[in-house]
Amino acid sequence: MTTSAPPYASSAPGTPEDLAVLEARGVTKRFAGVTALAGIDFAVRPGDSMALMGENGAGKSTLIKVLTGVHQPDEGEVVLGGRPVRFARPLDAQRAGVSTIYQEVNLVPLMSVAHNIYLGREPRRFGLVDERRMNADARALLREYAIDVDVTAPLRSLALGVQQMVALARAVSINATVVIMDEPTSSLEAREVETLFAVIGLLRQRGIAIVYVSHRMDEIYRVCDRVTVLRDGRVVHVGDLRGLPRVELVSMMLGRSAETVRTGGVTAFGEAVATEAQPVLVAADLTRAHQISDVSLLIRAGEVVGLGGLLGSGRSETLKAMAGVMQLDRGGVTVDGRKIRSGSVPAAIRAGVVMLPEDRKAEGIIPGLSVRDNIVLAALPRLSKGGFSSRKAQDKVVEVFVRRLRIKASSPDQLVSELSGGNQQKVMIARWLAMSPKVLLLDEPTRGIDVGAKAEVQALIDELAHEGLAIVLVSSELEEVVEGSVRVVVLREGRVETELTGDEVDEAHLLAAIAGHDEEVGTEAEPQPQPDEEEQP
Amino acid sequence: MTASTVTIPLPRRGSVIAGLQRWGVYIAIAVLLLFDLAFTPDFVSVGNLRTQLVQVVPVLVVALGMALVIGTEGIDLSVGGVMAVAAAVLPLYIGYGFWAAAAAALAAGALVGVANGSLVALVGVQPIVATLALMVAGRGLALLIAHEQLVPVLDPTALRLGRGSAFGVLPWSVLVGALLVAGIGVLVSRTTFGKQLLAIGGNRRASELAGLPVKRNLLVVYLLSATLAACAGVLSTARLGASVPSTLGNLIELSAITAVVVGGTPLSGGMIRIGGTVAGALLLQLLRATLIAHDISDWYSQIVQAVIIVLAVYLQRQRTVLR
DSSP: OOOSSOTTGGGOOSOSOOSOSEEEEEEEEEETTEEEEEEEEEEEOTTOEEEEEOOTTSSHHHHHHHHTTSSOOSEEEEEETTEEEOOSSHHHHHHHTEEEEOSSOOSOTTSBHHHHHTTTSOOEETTEEOHHHHHHHHHHHHHHTTOOOOTTSBGGGSOHHHHHHHHHHHHHHTTOSEEEEESTTTTOOHHHHHHHHHHHHHHHHTTOEEEEEOSOHHHHHHHOSEEEEEETTEEEEEEESTTOOHHHHHHHHHTSOHHHHHHTOSSOOOOOOOOOOOEEEEEEEEEETTTEEEEEEEEETTOEEEEEOOTTSSHHHHHHHHTTSSOOSEEEEEETTEEEOTTOHHHHHHHTEEEEOSOIIIIIOOTTSBHHHHHHTTTGGGGEETTEEOHHHHHHHHHHHHHHTTOOOSOTTSBGGGSOHHHHHHHHHHHHHTTOOSEEEEESTTTTOOHHHHHHHHHHHHHHHHTTOEEEEEOSOHHHHHHHOSEEEEEETTEEEEEEEGGGOSHHHHHHHHHOOSHHHHHHHTTSOOSOOOSOO | OOGGGOOOOHHHHHHHHHHHHHHHHHHHHHHHHHHHHHHSTTTSSHHHHHHHHHHHHHHHHHHHHHHHHHHTTOOOOTHHHHHHHHHHHGGGGGGGOHHHHHHHHHHHHHHHHHHHHIIIIIIOOOHHHHHHHHHHHHHHHHHHHTTTOOEEOOOHHHHHHHHOEETTTEEHHHHHHHHHHHHHHHHHHHBHHHHHHHHHHHOHHHHHHTTOOHHHHHHHHHHHHHHHHHHHHHHHHHHHTEEOTTTTTTTHHHHHHHHHHHTTOOTTSSOOOHHHHHHHHHHHHHHHHHHHHTTOOHHHHHHHHHHHHHHHHHHHHHHHHHO
16 A cells, blocks of 8 residues: 555666656545445556556546546545645646546537637736737647647537547646546547547657556557556556457456457357348438438348448438438338338337437436436337326336346436446337337447446347347447448448448458448459349449 | 545535435425524414415416426526416406306417427527517517506406315415426326426437427427416416406516426426425515515515525536536
């Protein structure tokens, strides 16, 4: 508890100083008797890029909150630059040089970029804000990090990724010595991720320490050189990332032996099976100006069809069109031969087409309602008599799905907002399964949930397909699409680029098709025999 | 910097605030009654409390509808105007008997509610703007109908509703108010519609994606709020024995919103406390009566009311921050 130097300090490869810039020493934190952190030792040195890994509930967010002054430790202390500190609130931590970048940008959307960067410390002249100098300073600051943006534009007019860069620039300009990033890439496009990584590199060169929290392995290995693994509120591993096999890292997070994880594969999908069943859903020429054009698909009962493509390629839009969320300019969807009205969610649901939205928080859960109410939300009219909801009928449904999906809640009356991300996602799936759908549209079903829950959700998707559900899967993780789907329809710029079937469903082909900008890829994908020829007019 | 200095864990403070938010209004009523028992002569008596109940009914009935609207993250400023419309319509049809006239008054109020609801749900106007428009238009319409005249309503049924008591004890208007409270309470807690309201207030986008009839429900909520306001208009008119469209229901939206908020229903929607709303309305009424009994000017009671609003909203805000 009192070790001044972390046990690995001697192994520091060429860092200028061995002194950690930010440390947690023996930090323990309890909530209502539940121990969230049990004697955590954690340290980052200047220029370090430390990955903080762990399943949901491992204590990552609590640790970050302790480090940034949101929570105060019950035992132990936070040490900044060798001196014990006590941040009463996040602002104190920020002033002391510990900045946090969350996945949601915490800035003022209507104000200009420059105003946001200098919010609260605007350069002044004659008592008024010196706009010209502020804009010039902001421009110079952003240029340092190769972020090309109009500093006078209101923040909300920018893409989310750029907004995050602005938040980052703001953090750095407040003389941050440590920048903590919590899932910073979850809403970024590939190009923006590159910019972010470049900026991280620059920050490290200047001796700023990075603490990086992410569920994405690829990123962790690219950006970080050290890793601290938490499990059940304890540190289970600290060390260099290079040379650490992924399987081992995952097994440490899960607390399972490496063998189990390896045999289980990277994802929890079983062998996808092609079926010859009749198509359940046929989408023909789905078109909506600026979003998708002439997208056609067909989905059979019992198969998982992946939708591949970059962010903005029209994957989510295609799902939304099929789920009745988006009004179509042209084209339509038929289910079991019956056309469904476009732009009507209730019509789609009646036809048996349901969608798990991408943004669970904004579009999925009702945070103030209980697990029970969230599960039965869509099915409520079916569980009611004469407008009065039957508690008994609800409980029956809730019980079935809580058990079947292994939803971990203290009781059905618990607020859904208190559950972990993975369990919230299961609640969302339960909401739709309670409607006995025919077609399940999944938009990033495993985003932002921990490894264990991810595997469970993936296994569930498999199981549902085996039971005859037709499933469309959108995921930005290649391996998830490849391992989960029997066919993959690849979209690019709102159009169907190609469809991969059989042996083509692998990462190499998928990557080639997604990238698909030149002739070679096109000719490679074209001559493949296509059992389902619903696209390419 | 030792472990012993850390003795005030946040959740504890949160639970105190949450408790205050939930039960504070009841505690306040209890404290006020104890104060009256000690310092206000003849205040805590059957006769006076019955008077207080009779007086609180209009605000209470309006607040019930307001609670529903606020639960959907909306607000209804037009309730005073709707009361005036109902009051103005009532004497026009009193020749057909009181109940027919009351039905016409409620229907007129409902129409204003449909206008509110259409603007909010179908056109997408912000609730505060849409109902502000109808607050002004409603009052104007009422004055137009009544030719800016005060009209006596001397129908015997109306007078009995306004001033008589069931079994000689329970004033009829209080009985109506209690029935409406029970009805709205059941609506919120037991029906599909109630659950859907909470869902819409809690996360409208998610409710749409879950296939809930969001627009229809919003329309119905504003319709209910206006109908309840019209009901309050009829009750008030019956009590006054006259239709006074120029002043009836002036500023009642503020009292109603205060009652709802003080009762623990957050302005951010997703939660509705009917019991708290009733208690909130009672608290305001008792407070005012107490101040009057002590010969303190009504202005002070308005200031006290303002302080209570700020306190209630502050408590709510604390809770959101902690969450």
